[in-house]
Amino acid sequence: MTLLTVTKRKLWVSILIGLMIFYSLGTGFAFFFRLLYAIIITIAIGLLWAWFNLKGLEIRLNRTIWHGQVGDSLGGELQIINRYRLPKSWITVKEISTIPGYTSGRAIALVQNQRRSWLIEHELGVRGKYLCGEIEVTSQDPFGLFQLKRSFLSSREFTVFPKTELLPDLNPQLSSLPSDAKSTHRSDHITTDSATIRTYRSGDSLRRIHWPYTARMNSLMVKEFEAGISAESWVLLDMHNQSHVGQDPVDNSEELAVTVACSLINKLTSLSMPVGLTANSESYCKFRPDRNTAHMQNMMLALASIRSNGRVRL
Template sequence: MKRIYLILFLLALTLFSALSTGFYLLYRLVYALALILVSSYIWTWISSWGIEARVERRTSRAAKGENIEARITVRNTSFIPKSWLEVQEMTDMPGHLEGMAIGLPSRGFRSWKVSTPCKRRGIYTLGPLRVTSGDLFGLFRRERYFGDVHTLIVYPQIINLHHFSIPAADLPGEGSAVHRSFSITPSASTVKDYTYGESLRRIHWPSTARMGKLMIKEFDQGPSSDIWLFLDLHWDVQAEQEEESTDDYGATIAASIARKYLDAELSVGFVAHGDDRYVLPPETGPAQMARIMEVLAKGKAQGKVPLEEALAQEEALYSRNSSVVIITPSYREEWIFVLKELMRRRIKVLVILVEPSSFGGRDSNLHLSGNLARNGIPSYVVSRGDDLSAVLSHMYRGPQMAEVFPGHPGRLL
């Protein structure tokens, strides 16, 4: 638009000079500038006339790391060719491709695929489609919009946590007694001979091959009846580097743990204090998983309540049969005192520390692992770039000090 102001300034200056001097060449220059302005304006309107555009998209839901594919089609229904059009889909989604410049022949069309990577979980808007026309001199631009605004939900990734478990033996007041279960749970205890009528899903194939007969897995009932996931979304402790953030890692961990235990038919609840207070009471089944995923996609790390206050506010949610998994990048020590109070009530507590300095944060929370260990609170540490399935298969005990039970993957020492 700066060019139009320059042309108008030159036109006014030339007209003033022509009227002052009466020099005929200046009058010709005035006519030429006026002709350029009028023809450019008309050309811009003609270029936007007779245009149709649409976007075809197969899904409105995806997971972080996936690509959302769409097909954009722009058609010229008029007999006048379109020499320059800029096509861009309006969206607040990070990583979305910029507009594309095209030309269209008389009654022709262009169609192409657009693939957008889902780099961050969240709820985004897609559309409408903006088609911009202009003149050859870049003096005028006209925008037209096609289609409606659609919502895209990007869920966190889900990682298979085969060896992750919530320990019971290390917690105060708990014994190591194990009860057998006829249901499939996350904790395989032993194997036994197959009995007619038992589910084939429980067959342990390595033992079957070794023994030469069908062997099936027996499962523990698990450490508790209810599992609560507490995701820390306090804004002041978050960190981000190269499109990877502590809150996205936390959401992935929460989703993965929820899937593991809900698949085992255990009750899982969820709590987070972010841009809003999110509380999902413990329930079982696919519907609960869907609710947790919706909240994880929606929740933003904009919480104003620090972890120690949020934990204290939600103490009444937990019963003696609860296990609470806290996922946090916090480097503050105050919240550990709240966990000690939960443990005094015989509530099982597990902490997953997301290390903020690995995401470019100013502080580290590795010093908290020692404090947690001294208070009998098991913990895991996750850093940027870690294989989550691997680091969540053993507790953090400092450098080169993580162990698991021999022969029992996921059973923590």
């Protein structure tokens, strides 16, 4: 529990007490002594009021999901219960968070065993890793001289993933790279998939010869191969400290580049293609191509907090 300094009112009360002490000792009049005692008792009552306001409180924060995406909402339900015999008044409840623009303060009053709850909703606008979940209750005396605050619950990490856009017109089959894709065509170079077997022609590479079938047919037989979309894809993200412009925390080239990277990863993963990521940030980021869900989640976690602070050019 922490005592907070409050406005100029406290300064004026201190000056008033000083004057009462001066006149009481200087004149000896009982009136000044009584007035001094009344001021001190009033201040003590206000301080005790603020202190008891923070006793017997039970705080609950109901939030099942501790991550979101830019454009989503931070949700939850905040509940406060007065387990003390005395009523509570002049108290403010808010969640402490490092999420930009997030505020959830509310002033309430409670009688014994009363329960108050309300929904929390805040639009997530900036990607990153933040802290939230700690609840701060501030109590004030009726005279506005003191404020006390008390913290409940512990902070937890909340991850805001980058925004992704649909890419319906992106067709990796147009790349015509060696692959194991469904849509294929004949290839003049060796790939991982053989399409058929034919007789040897002059100029065919010896690497194409299918030796078991050659022995069976008693004639040189060679393999033909298929080609389609790329079997593996890499997303290269330039995070050099001089590669991006824009001072706005949301509308800048860094956020645009991260959004494009996330959208590409999301699209290629939906096509069951192995996807990798390389970014030249200050802490070098590299994920080899894979197609499982955990791999995609790790790449998205890295992109949630990556910044254009790299010193090595891509």
